Amino acid sequence: MQSWFFTEMPYPHLPPMDELSTMRVTLQSKHFDPKIGADLYNRYLDEYMMADDAGLNLMVNEHHQTATCLDVAAPLSLAILARQTSKGRICILGNPIANRGDPLRIAEEMAMVDCISRGRLCAGFVRGVPYEVFAANTVPSRTVERLWEGIDLVQKAWTSHGEPFNFEGQFTHRRTVNLWPRPYQTPHPPIWITGSSDLPAIRRAADRGFVFATFLQPYTKVRQLFDAYRSAYKLNGQPGGGGTAFMPLVYVADTEAEAEAGMKELIWYMQAKTEPQYRNPPGYAPVDTNVEALRGAFAGRTDAMRAKGLEFQREQGVIMYGTPDQVIAQVKRFYDLVGGFDHLLMMMQAGFLDHKRTCANINLFAKEVYPAIRDLARTQPIEGMLAAE
Amino acid sequence: MADIQGWTLSDKGTAMDVKTIQGAKLEIERRGKGSPLLLLLSEEEQLDLASPFVAGLAETYELLIPHYPGFGRSERPEWVSSPDDISYMLLDLLDAEGLQNIPVVGLSLGGWIALEMAVKARGIFSKVVLVDAIGVKHGGVFDRDIQDIWTSHPAKVEAWKWHDAAKSKRDFGAMAEEDVSIHARNIESFARFCWDPYMHNPKLKRRLHRVTAPVQVIWGENDGVVTPAYGKAFAEAFANGRFETVAAAGHYPQIEQPAETLARTLAFLAQK
Numbered sequence: 001m002q003s004w005f006f007t008e009m010p011y012p013h014l015p016p017m018d019e020l021s022t023m024r025v026t027l028q029s030k031h032f033d034p035k036i037g038a039d040l041y042n043r044y045l046d047e048y049m050m051a052d053d054a055g056l057n058l059m060v061n062e063h064h065q066t067a068t069c070l071d072v073a074a075p076l077s078l079a080i081l082a083r084q085t086s087k088g089r090i091c092i093l094g095n096p097i098a099n100r101g102d103p104l105r106i107a108e109e110m111a112m113v114d115c116i117s118r119g120r121l122c123a124g125f126v127r128g129v130p131y132e133v134f135a136a137n138t139v140p141s142r143t144v145e146r147l148w149e150g151i152d153l154v155q156k157a158w159t160s161h162g163e164p165f166n167f168e169g170q171f172t173h174r175r176t177v178n179l180w181p182r183p184y185q186t187p188h189p190p191i192w193i194t195g196s197s198d199l200p201a202i203r204r205a206a207d208r209g210f211v212f213a214t215f216l217q218p219y220t221k222v223r224q225l226f227d228a229y230r231s232a233y234k235l236n237g238q239p240g241g242g243g244t245a246f247m248p249l250v251y252v253a254d255t256e257a258e259a260e261a262g263m264k265e266l267i268w269y270m271q272a273k274t275e276p277q278y279r280n281p282p283g284y285a286p287v288d289t290n291v292e293a294l295r296g297a298f299a300g301r302t303d304a305m306r307a308k309g310l311e312f313q314r315e316q317g318v319i320m321y322g323t324p325d326q327v328i329a330q331v332k333r334f335y336d337l338v339g340g341f342d343h344l345l346m347m348m349q350a351g352f353l354d355h356k357r358t359c360a361n362i363n364l365f366a367k368e369v370y371p372a373i374r375d376l377a378r379t380q381p382i383e384g385m386l387a388a389e
Numbered sequence: 390m391a392d393i394q395g396w397t398l399s400d401k402g403t404a405m406d407v408k409t410i411q412g413a414k415l416e417i418e419r420r421g422k423g424s425p426l427l428l429l430l431s432e433e434e435q436l437d438l439a440s441p442f443v444a445g446l447a448e449t450y451e452l453l454i455p456h457y458p459g460f461g462r463s464e465r466p467e468w469v470s471s472p473d474d475i476s477y478m479l480l481d482l483l484d485a486e487g488l489q490n491i492p493v494v495g496l497s498l499g500g501w502i503a504l505e506m507a508v509k510a511r512g513i514f515s516k517v518v519l520v521d522a523i524g525v526k527h528g529g530v531f532d533r534d535i536q537d538i539w540t541s542h543p544a545k546v547e548a549w550k551w552h553d554a555a556k557s558k559r560d561f562g563a564m565a566e567e568d569v570s571i572h573a574r575n576i577e578s579f580a581r582f583c584w585d586p587y588m589h590n591p592k593l594k595r596r597l598h599r600v601t602a603p604v605q606v607i608w609g610e611n612d613g614v615v616t617p618a619y620g621k622a623f624a625e626a627f628a629n630g631r632f633e634t635v636a637a638a639g640h641y642p643q644i645e646q647p648a649e650t651l652a653r654t655l656a657f658l659a660q661k
Contacts, residue, residue, distance in 0.1 A: 021542070025540070026540070134539075134540055137584070137585050137587075138584075138585075139470075139580070139581055139584040139585055140577075140580060140584070141577055141580065141581045142470075142581070145467075275542055276542070276543060277539065277540065277541065277542060277543055277546075281539060281580070282539065282576045282577050282579070282580035283576075283577040283580050283581055287570060287573045287574050287577060288570075290573040290576070290577070291566065291569050291570050291573050294561040294569050294572070294573060295561050295562050295566075295569060296561075296562060
């Protein structure tokens, strides 16, 4: 099993929560102090480099118009890490290709990062969470079409090395596609994709050999998603060979009390406030789900989780914390419950969790936990995953 | 719930046709007796259809009421992405029905579709009634002509839309599942067609001079989505446009003040 360090690069220095109606989309930037922001960006990048030194792989993502995530251009942080780290793999999860609207620019950025990192890139693509459609002004019911058209174009651009080709799709038109540079890895970097409920989309990703990742879901749901993936998985010649990934919040400490204190800081992420209209823009969720919501039978995942205590969330596998032995046991239990998985993506920093405790979390995990789970059998043969130069 | 595409299209007490237009099955409803009138519903089509406004119109006219792609039980092909696409489908419908030079009443989104049809086919409409129509932009790039109902808090949106929000309340738990499903699908389709550009066609205003039929613009005095000033500017863009407001009504006067809205509509249509 591969382990990955992740932070959303939060900006937690806000007025009291009860004075804000939302931390997303319309939170005014007067609340952002650029001097604090500069410190945070540099601190977070330092923590990524530390995690690389400690032997973890690295994952970045992006969001827009939100205090929960200052990484608004993940290819930029990815580029910094490509140059400043040298050991582990670096994963972007992912490129919001539906919302960015320029797949070929993304293809170029990824190819360049892959070359700079000498083939350490995993290139993820995401549809984007609901509130992202507002910053990008993307029609919610068309984001899935945009995602797949974008991926198709990127893959073709990465793998075409002869005559330029023509592309006239629904959302992108080009008449001479001729990508420079080509990616370092052949035929291209492993492609990762995220999902939370759409089983046909998961099978489609599996059929194409992508890695499938899901975040912060209870183990019963994860099992269902991973089973769908495994049922359709095909080896399609991508480096690393596909697989499954899960992200919980993770905090490891010498004592359970310390770990619980750390987790209480991380849980800030789950409590981020969002006005209701940003959670379900019309057309983002299928009609069936909206019918359930209108009839009061559906409450959001985060809301449901939020209402329960730490112990419940730990039991569900959404958060993992404790002493190294406890976390090892939690990872192994989750692994068994979901039928095995290949990548543990860990949000190890969130909210006000400071540099010192973030470092302690990273180092203790790398030293005590990782060695004990690294050899858990892969659900898929993943060869050459660490075949960076 | 059942897949909406798989539903049996049935008669619900009014004459209901299913017409295949440009490859898509659309539900076309007929109500009333009299000379033909094209009624283009708002995004709140279920509330429109239940209103005395529609019942009243049907006493004088034979109403042709198309359910747009993605509304009601009409199919929504992938390629339909805007009111412009819908306008061509409905022009085909009128051709197939052998109808031209008939009056049209367009409510909100329906007003936009009516204008998209009118600028393409001079003579298709004898008279045009627009009720709190959307579809054009009068102001500059930094001006918000139409309030953003999708980015704003639901409480604000409700206050913009309704003079008396109680008129909008529905008990979804008590409604038939099919009807809740239609409601949810209508919301999705409205957003699909009107999200970007937001509730207008940037080209449409320059084309409005092609509407030479008399146009009656009727506006809810308390419409906060598109204000009466927006409606007045609309009326002034036509060669032959006039503007009236309805008191104690928001964005849907046909639902909040059906008698008053109906009286103004009928009076205008009756004028020689």
